Each structure stands twice: as structure tokens, then as C-alpha cells.
Amino acid sequence: MRRTVYNEDHEAFRETIRAFIEAEVVPVYDEWFAAGQAPRDFYYKLAELGIFGIEVPEEYGGAGEESFKFEAVLYEETARAGISFGGSGVHVLLCLPYLKAYATEEQKKRWLPDFVSGKSMYAIAMTEPGTGSDLAGMKTTAKLSEDGTHYVLNGAKTFITGGVHADKVIVCARTDAPKPDDRRHGISLLVVDTKSEGYSVGRKLDKLGLKVSDTAELAFVDVKVPVEDLLGEENKGFSYLGQNLPQERLGIAVGAYAQAAAAVRFAQQYTQDRTVFGKTVASFQNTKFELAACKAEVDAAEAVCDRAIEALDAGELTPAEAASAKLFCTEVAHRVIDRCLQLHGGYGFMNEYPIARLYTDNRVNRIYGGTSEVMKSIIAKSMGL
Ligand SMILES: Cc1cc2nc3c(=O)[nH]c(=O)nc-3n(C[C@H](O)[C@H](O)[C@H](O)COP(=O)(O)OP(=O)(O)OC[C@H]3O[C@@H](n4cnc5c(N)ncnc54)[C@H](O)[C@@H]3O)c2cc1C
Known part of the structure; x- marks a missing residue:
């Protein structure tokens, strides 16, 4: 199905991010993986690219964008490449909404310029x-x-x-x-x-x-x-947490959906290249059925994300709807990535293959930002149960 959620500007941004990941992240990602973190200097590169300022008002050095869609593109592209930008994700996804919503004018002047430049993570x-x-x-x-x-x-x-x-x-x-x-x-x-x-x-x-x-x-x-x-x-902190968690949960949902989409792509490529019993793995009916079933689940998750992104931009995404999107997309991703790893055989278990990293990286999506059980509690409460 044709996606209508993104326009030309979002797609141009996607190209920029994709090229940046190819040039700046993919070549050094194994080093980061071994070190257990991205280097601090990398965050200055993200800042230079304008990533931290997208949704910061212009008077504090940002681009003044109100929409969540650029951020969503970012999650899609990092997941697509099977990489992450390290701990910097929370800087924008989790922390910025609090600063924008609750900081006083004086605090915004004091904090946001350094937020945008990466000086303060x-x-x-x-x-x-x-x-x-x-x-x-x-x-x-x-x-x-x-x-x-x-x-x-x-x-x-x-x-x-x-x-x-x-x-x-x-x-x-x-x-x-x-x-x-x-x-x-x-x-x-x-x-x-x-x-x-x-x-x-x-x-x-x-x-x-x-x-x-x-x-x-x-x-x-x-x-x-x-x-x-x-x-x-x-x-009043608890109510602030309640108001900001929907955006965090949607961000996790979009990242999980995109990881699942990436897993299908990786598995398709791998099974078309790998030969067993004189045939490609992709030629087995089981492989075709598995990939087709995974693709159908990914398409459904994409539709959920796209509707939720529009709802968030319109200021209409309720906590229960965000919980529903997170629950659905993270559970889909869990199933899809596992099935795609299976199609890689033993190579799927090796960290040098992106599917292995997707598998372990994705697991926490059903835990952080509120567990799947907590999401179910929120949804049930909204149903009057
Ligand atoms: C990699 C990672 C990064 C994180 N980053 C951050 C961060 O930046 N900042 C931050 O503050 N936190 C962060 N967290 C914490 C994360 O949000 C919590 O781990 C999560 O909310 C679950 O809390 P808990 O680990 O204490 O589990 P618990 O609350 O102890 O839950 C244990 C089990 O009980 C279940 N359970 C709990 N309540 C109910 C209920 N009412 N009904 C049924 N079952 C229930 C849970 O679903 C779970 O299965 C991070 C966690 C991880 C793993």
C-alpha cells in the first residue's frame, strides 16, 4: 500500500540520514559494538546534521518543526540499517518534550541552545x-x-x-x-x-x-x-510523565516496526543468496510462506504506525492508543525477527550478521517505555475493565 504519511521533505531527509549512516556509522559500528557505546564526539556530528534541533523552536537555535514525522524517519532509517545512534535517542525522543512543555522561558534560553548543539546531552x-x-x-x-x-x-x-x-x-x-x-x-x-x-x-x-x-x-x-x-x-511530575509517555511509546512502536521490516529485507536477501541441497533457501515453499506471513504482519504494523503518527501530529493520540500501537508493533517485531533469524540458520546467530543484532536489540522494546503487560493494563482500563 502506498504510504501517505510522509511528503517530499521527509523523503529528502530520509536520503540525508541514509547517506550519513552509510558514511559515518556503518564503517565504525563494529568498534562501537565492541566498546559498548557510541563515542561522545559522534553526538556532535548528529548535532551538526541538525538532528537535535529539528523540533526545537527557532529562537533557541532549532528548526522549529512541530511534526513528529522527521523523528519517525530517523527511527525507520536506523532500524533499516540495523544500527543505533547509541544513548542519544533519549535526548530527543524522551527528554525534549519535557523541556518544551514545562521549562520556563528563562530555562529554555539557558538549556535549549546547548541541547541543540550537543554540548549538553x-x-x-x-x-x-x-x-x-x-x-x-x-x-x-x-x-x-x-x-x-x-x-x-x-x-x-x-x-x-x-x-x-x-x-x-x-x-x-x-x-x-x-x-x-x-x-x-x-x-x-x-x-x-x-x-x-x-x-x-x-x-x-x-x-x-x-x-x-x-x-x-x-x-x-x-x-x-x-x-x-x-x-x-x-x-506534579507524575501527570507530566503520563502526558509525555505516548510520544515515547509511539517512537518505540515505529522503531520496532522498522526493525521488523528490516528483518524481512535481510532474510529475503540472505535466502536468495544461500544455497542448500543445490537450491537457494528462498526457493523452498516454507521460506516463501514465512517471508510472506512476515511481510503481511509488517504491513499491518506500518498501517498502525502511520495512523498513530498522524494522530500524534494532530494532538489526538490518547495514552491508550499509544499503548495499543506499542503493544502491537513490538509483539509483531518480536515474532517477525525471530522467524527471519530462523531463515538465516546458524549465521543468524552470529553478531556479524545484522539479523542477530536486530534480534537482541529488539527484545527490550517489549520491556522499556512500559512493559507489554503494562500496555495491556492501560488498554483494558480505557475499555472500562
Ligand atoms: C535497556 C533499557 C533501557 C532503559 N532506559 C531507561 C531510561 O532511560 N530511563 C528510565 O527511567 N528507565 C529506563 N529503563 C527502565 C524500563 O522502563 C523498566 O525496566 C520497565 O519500565 C520495567 O520496569 P522493571 O524493570 O522494574 O520491571 P518490573 O516493574 O519489576 O516488572 C517485572 C514484571 O512484572 C510485570 N508487571 C508489572 N506490573 C504489572 C501489572 N500491574 N500487571 C501485570 N504484570 C505486571 C512486568 O510486565 C514484568 O513482566 C530501561 C530499561 C532497559 C532494559
Whole structure:
């Protein structure tokens, strides 16, 4: 089916990104994979390309684009190539919407130019060792000092993408106790400078997939955060998280759909080249049926993504619809990539083949940004169940 979601500008951007990936990422990707992260300098190259500023208003150095579509093209192209841009994905997808929506004019002037230039890389820290899905259970605290000039931050976070390289982290912390009838009350968002005294980066975590993305533990011991760095209103952080998670979830859905599409392409190429029993693997009826079934699932996921992207741009994508898109696309990708890996035989298990990396990179899509079970809970609630 012809896609109508993108126009000529998006397709021109796609060509630029594709050429950039071929020239700047593919030749060095094995080194990044072995090192377990993309080099910090690479983020300056992304900044030079204008990636970080696409959706930043022009007065702060960005391109002022309101649409999510350029970002979606980016996810499609990185997935298509079987690569990732490291921990920098959260900089734009997760962190920028908070800065745009809740930062004051003074904060935007202070933060956004460095955000665009890559001088300040952002991460977001919600998850703690003791709580992930149940964010209202977080224990990290930020107590206002007696003179009211700063918060004193104490606690620990884990699984923080971009946590090693980050210059600023949007930390979710308790500034007040939960109310008996509202567990979500009392959470605030603070933009924490990672050079602050008492702030430390713990282990860079060794993961099953997403090898080039730095995922870290963070610890805070009496970190002083100026009150000027509170993002939005005190104690309202939970509702801010709820408002921004749909975009994050759609980004994951688009990335997963594109990984599945890439897997079908890789498997088709591979099975057409590989000969067994004197025939190409692609000539077996089983291979044709497998690839055809996978293609049908990818087409369905593409249609879901395209409708959701339009809905997000129109300001109409509900949390339940975003959860539905994430659940569907990530589950499709899981099935499709596994079947495509199977068609590669033993070579599919080798990291030098992109299908192996897609397999391990994709696995986390059903976990982060909210697990598939949490997505089902959100959808069920919207059905009145
Ligand atoms: C690679 C990676 C990168 C990440 N990056 C970030 C990041 O940048 N910032 C950040 O803050 N977090 C990040 N996370 C954390 C991620 O969002 C959490 O891992 C995720 O939300 C799940 O939380 P948890 O790991 O504590 O699992 P748990 O909440 O302990 O869940 C364990 C199991 O219980 C199930 N479960 C939980 N609640 C329910 C329920 N109500 N009904 C039924 N089943 C339920 C879950 O679905 C899961 O199967 C990242 C995680 C990973 C793996």
C-alpha cells in the first residue's frame, strides 16, 4: 500500500540520514559494538546534521518543526540499517518534550541552545532498583532546603539510557509524601547537572542487546539542585510523565516496526543468496510462506504506525492508543525477527550478521517505555475493565 504519511521533505531527509549512516556509522559500528557505546564526539556530528534541533523552536537555535514525522524517519532509517545512534535517542525522543512543555522561558534560553548543539546531552531517570512499572513507588527524594534556594537530592536510579555520557539528567524524585488517596502526588522533575557534587555514575550495565547504547546506574548523595532547575510545578511530575509517555511509546512502536521490516529485507536477501541441497533457501515453499506471513504482519504494523503518527501530529493520540500501537508493533517485531533469524540458520546467530543484532536489540522494546503487560493494563482500563 502506498504510504501517505510522509511528503517530499521527509523523503529528502530520509536520503540525508541514509547517506550519513552509510558514511559515518556503518564503517565504525563494529568498534562501537565492541566498546559498548557510541563515542561522545559522534553526538556532535548528529548535532551538526541538525538532528537535535529539528523540533526545537527557532529562537533557541532549532528548526522549529512541530511534526513528529522527521523523528519517525530517523527511527525507520536506523532500524533499516540495523544500527543505533547509541544513548542519544533519549535526548530527543524522551527528554525534549519535557523541556518544551514545562521549562520556563528563562530555562529554555539557558538549556535549549546547548541541547541543540550537543554540548549538553540529556537523559531521563525514572526507574529505580526497587521500582520500574510502578513509578509512584519511587524512593528518591528531593527536599527543599530551609532557605528555599535548592533541593537536596538523595537516592539511586538504574537502567538509565545515555547515563554515562549525559551532561544533564531529568531526575524524577519525591518532593512530598504520597497522599493516602493519591500515590502519584509528590513527584517532581529536576534537571540535574551531572557535574554536581554528590552525583555519581555507577556501573555501565552489560546488556543482552542495544550494545552501543550506554545504560547506567546513577547515585545521588546530598546533591544540591538549585530551585531554578525544577521543571514544571512541584509535585506534579507524575501527570507530566503520563502526558509525555505516548510520544515515547509511539517512537518505540515505529522503531520496532522498522526493525521488523528490516528483518524481512535481510532474510529475503540472505535466502536468495544461500544455497542448500543445490537450491537457494528462498526457493523452498516454507521460506516463501514465512517471508510472506512476515511481510503481511509488517504491513499491518506500518498501517498502525502511520495512523498513530498522524494522530500524534494532530494532538489526538490518547495514552491508550499509544499503548495499543506499542503493544502491537513490538509483539509483531518480536515474532517477525525471530522467524527471519530462523531463515538465516546458524549465521543468524552470529553478531556479524545484522539479523542477530536486530534480534537482541529488539527484545527490550517489549520491556522499556512500559512493559507489554503494562500496555495491556492501560488498554483494558480505557475499555472500562
Ligand atoms: C535497556 C533499557 C533501557 C532503559 N532506559 C531507561 C531510561 O532511560 N530511563 C528510565 O527511567 N528507565 C529506563 N529503563 C527502565 C524500563 O522502563 C523498566 O525496566 C520497565 O519500565 C520495567 O520496569 P522493571 O524493570 O522494574 O520491571 P518490573 O516493574 O519489576 O516488572 C517485572 C514484571 O512484572 C510485570 N508487571 C508489572 N506490573 C504489572 C501489572 N500491574 N500487571 C501485570 N504484570 C505486571 C512486568 O510486565 C514484568 O513482566 C530501561 C530499561 C532497559 C532494559
